[in-house]
Amino acid sequence: MTTRHPKLLSLEQLRVKITEGEVDTVIVAFTDMQGRLQGKRLHGHYFVDHVIEDGTEGCNYLLSVDVDMNTVDGYEMSSWDKGYGDMEFALDFDTIRLLGHLPGTAMVQCDLVWLDHKPVVQSPRTILKDQLAKAAAAGFTALAGTELEFILFNTTYEEAWRTNYQDLPAANQYNVDYSIVGTTRVEPLLREIRNTMYDAGMNVEGAKGECNFGQHEIGFLYDEVLVTADNHAVYKTAAKEIAAQHGQALTFMAKYNEREGNSCHVHLSLRGKDGELVFWEKDKRSATYDQFIAGILATMRDFTLLYAPNINSYKRFAGGSFAPTTVAWGLDNRTCAVRLVGHGPSARLENRVPGGDTNPYLALAAMLAGGLYGIEKGLKLEPEQTGNAYESDKPKVPTTLREARDAFAQSELASLLLGDDVVRHYTNMADVELAAYDAAVTDWELRRSFERM
Template identity: 60%
Template sequence: MLTVEHLETAVDRGEIDTVIVAIVDMQGRLQGKRFHARHFVDEVLEHGTEGCNYLLAVDVEMNTVDGYEMSSWARGYGDFAMIPDFSTLRRIPWFPATALVIADLKWLDHTPVPASPRQILQAQLARLADAGYRSFAGTELEFVAYRDSYEEAYRKGYRDLVPANQFNADYSLLQTARIEPLLRRIRNDMYGAGLTPESAKGECNLGQHEIAFRFAESLTAADHHVIYKNGAKEIAAQEGVSITFMAKPNAREGNSCHIHFSLQGLDGTHVGYGDGPGHMSPLMASAVAGMIATMREFTLLFAPNINSYKRYQAGSFAPTAVRWGTDNRTCALRLVGHSPASLRIENRVPGADVNPYLAIAGLVAGALHGIEHGLTLEDEYTGNAYTDESAPHVPANLRDALALWEGSDIARAAFGDEVVAHYANNARVELAAFDAAVTDWELVRGFERL
């Protein structure tokens, strides 16, 4: 990590010559500019910079699309201000002489941009602080690695790629050794960027791996998530290979992003621990009850894309039933930890395509809903939740999730009408694009056979 003073000294000494200013878009991606470090120190440091406001109003392909109140052709696609948050300033070891800072967005009159993902999370954390609590989170991102470069994968139409491992490598030291040079570089470079890597392990899909990082306060955890995800792709590209964080890149196991979440008092007390079920305090039990009560209506925040919903299959380790259980991986919410410091809830619904700011904001808003309304937690589920036909279920597709999100009074009360409308439009844009596409599945079934 860097202070502004450290940066200025490093620039004067020629040790840093490039500074990246990044914002987070709706899809959870880093977007921004690279500055010559001298210009950054002389100008951007004090005044910030600007960027086109279409960055929060495009689809995943960066196409301008209709339906957004904040940005459109009718509004002229003007700029918003990108104000660096210098608490995020750090070196980026996988690029020489480079630093990065994450920026917050404001309109040019200095008013906030409510639909900005980082601002959405900040708003929920402010609500949580007003109630007397703060939250911590850790995100566990899985990816699938291929021997093909990104350019080769594109030329192949992302078909017939060569996975980094040829069979299930879950916990296999032999198989993870095949790709350890890449995993080691990612771990070490992330440590050099101020993150705290804990471990790397193989997963079930061919070439699938997970690198876990230490939990942090929720905003920092989300910042670390996007820096890692973007940086891991950049490092893979430098190594001539590719990795994907798609939720379901093929018919085998999908890429999850389990999110661990805990609460503390503003004074650092472990308010989640107590004598209740699973060692939860009444406060934590109400928070988990709120997460369950809002899970279906907030699923759009946990599963934002068409492909996200392909993970939710029985027996896949991706949940279908909105239940909670102690160390039960068949439930949407898994209670983990046995001490005041370690007790936490794990949300198993998100895939690796999730925007962490939106997902953690959803967990905070759900917890606050439960706490504010004193909700009573249902009994834990102790069996195979995939077979529980009486349970509410995770929405089966993006269309159902959109309807639940748009119709949610809880979402409107927590996030505001502008945020609900903005992300509803994003879902409609993706649905329209998918509905107009002709898929490989249709060609195989219909080209000759029909």
């Protein structure tokens, strides 16, 4: 089983660092619907004197806005009629870490609860913790890893905004997949991100180049599911901040251009409460493992909204792209939505549907919900997909946000496994994005129509 990273701080260690002047700022942060860290920066002594005991709060609109932080209609938990009240940031003192790229700064992640201390059930971290509780009740613990890709540019975020994100200079001018010389070109940034994340309490594996120009991946060791999701959110934010300090910009968006998109392959396995193997028996997969896979496949289309939450997410799903188009599983087969890798203690499944824009809490919660459902119902696993899944007759992954939204909203399983409140909340999130996109006039339309139509 995993052990707590030695670089993470205890509450008492944080107190000492604040008292001695080593830390003067504490970021209190939660992860919002879009997978972003939101919160506030607190003076260290105020944090020690008041927040540790009394807590801190924020407006409940933070889980009811669009990407631009505009308040929008349709959310039951927060509205003008309800007055946009507060919710409490419930500090999780197991998540205290130093952020070496920000002088004198530590971070504490948190859950969201109402002022009567009841959980905000629509919060991504709460949704994941609910599924972890179900796993524990069934006698399981869960381990996960997320493989997050990004594209790096030799420009600032401000300049990218000013030029409307057009013709940005990629940090590499050719495919640097596994290339040492290609990654050496950007190693100063990659090295700082790796070392900063290690010092922030993450078990860093390494970095490698990817296929798109300027595309890279930094990998982290498998860990307990909640730890992995927390680390994912911190890493994603810190990587952008460190890039900005280098005068560069990087994006995790699922599909930046017509070349390869940014994936976030999610690896997941179960263990027993004492760490015993669950997915493997002697020299073969266990029945429990097969049922778990079957459950993920059975819920794949219904839960795609939680794996691919944005309009842009669906641009990844194309034949021959290494992003899946069919709901199928295979042994070490990268053309399938679910790829099985490893054996014995390393046996795990890889969900290849999520992109770099996925919310890790929601993706992992969906996988656990589906897999546990498969175990509970004893679902039978369909035959393995061999060969090219892109050319198979298997069911297709939704190809648009609208299709995924409808599958989720109409899913009896989603309501059963996640709850009606969660289904309505994230259906509305999709509706907000669809309405915004439907109202937009794109560069593609302008180029095709301005003169010639």
